[in-house]
Amino acid sequence: MHYTSELIMRLPSHQHPLQFRGYTLMELVVATALLAILIQLAIPPMSRLLSEWQREHATRAIADHLVLARSEAIRWSQRVVMCSSVDGLRCSPSSNREWKSGWIVFQDIDGNGQFGPSDKLVAVSQGSHGIRSIRGNALLQRFVFMPTGMMASGMGTLEIVPTMGTSQRITVNRIGRVRLSTSLPVE
Template sequence: MCSSQSPASENKPLRQGLGLTLVELLVAITLMGLLTVMAGPAFSVLVQRYQADLAASQMVTTLNLARVEAIRRGGGVVVQRLEDGACSRPDAFQDWSCGWMVFADRDGDGLFGPGGHPGQAVADQLIQVFRVSDGTRVMRSQKLRSFSVNRWGQLGGVNLGFSFMPPNQRLDSSYQVCSATGGRVRKLATVASCSGS
């Protein structure tokens, strides 16, 4: 009577499945839930900071694009805040929170018009539109709804400044974009000042 199994192996129970028990699964789900609840507010702040940073970076891109287009076209390029029904923001000219556009101002009036109106000889040409994430507040330092860029790439308006505030209104998540008349553009933390650009 020779047996291939040793007497010690006969007493060990065989484990049928190699998966998790119900208790182990419930503990893992509970831990994941707790970690999610604890990380939620920090993640929200991170997302809002990213949205404000993105809007500020879009403004830097806008100013550089407007300068390049103005030099290429010999002037006549305008940056104007968006004013459409798709965005409900206060009508103050200082509030650019809906976004902005860059266009070639062919009719010379400084405001975007699609053309085709009686008495309007030429239609303005849209170059680029930039929209801002909901909740991000963009304020211009001057109460004007547009500014022009001349043929040398100089921005109209002395020391243009824009502030970008996330919905949570945290200063450590805010940015400023500053530009001197000559066209130098800087993106700064809000604690910094645009003066002396």
């Protein structure tokens, strides 16, 4: 022990083993300010990227279900309906044009356009998060595919509007083909 205290006393102050080197308050304030600036610069691009990803996810989910509905109509030679649905159990009322809460795809065995006990459920979607709106043109509430794969009505369009970025349109033409297109940026 005697040697240790002598050794400590002989070392210059900058080599003292018990002396700790830390950051000053000013260094911590400057580093925190720089970090805050970098975060402020990174958040808008990340928000836009997340919004575009959510839009792409919603677009792909709807397009995939439309293709599924058409192929099931052809496969089973049966009318297949894809309609907006809030609860996943029945089609939304005709006054509700919003699709972001979800939709269902079913074989319309009784031909009334509404999901009922005699119909066969094909798919359910619980909707899309982070999307401002998914709306149909005019009063589009459902897509009805005939056993030939053609639409029972004319062409239908859904527009997916994200919280920021560009919106996207899904158009189903009379013969049941799905086409995607990008719209104007969302403000």
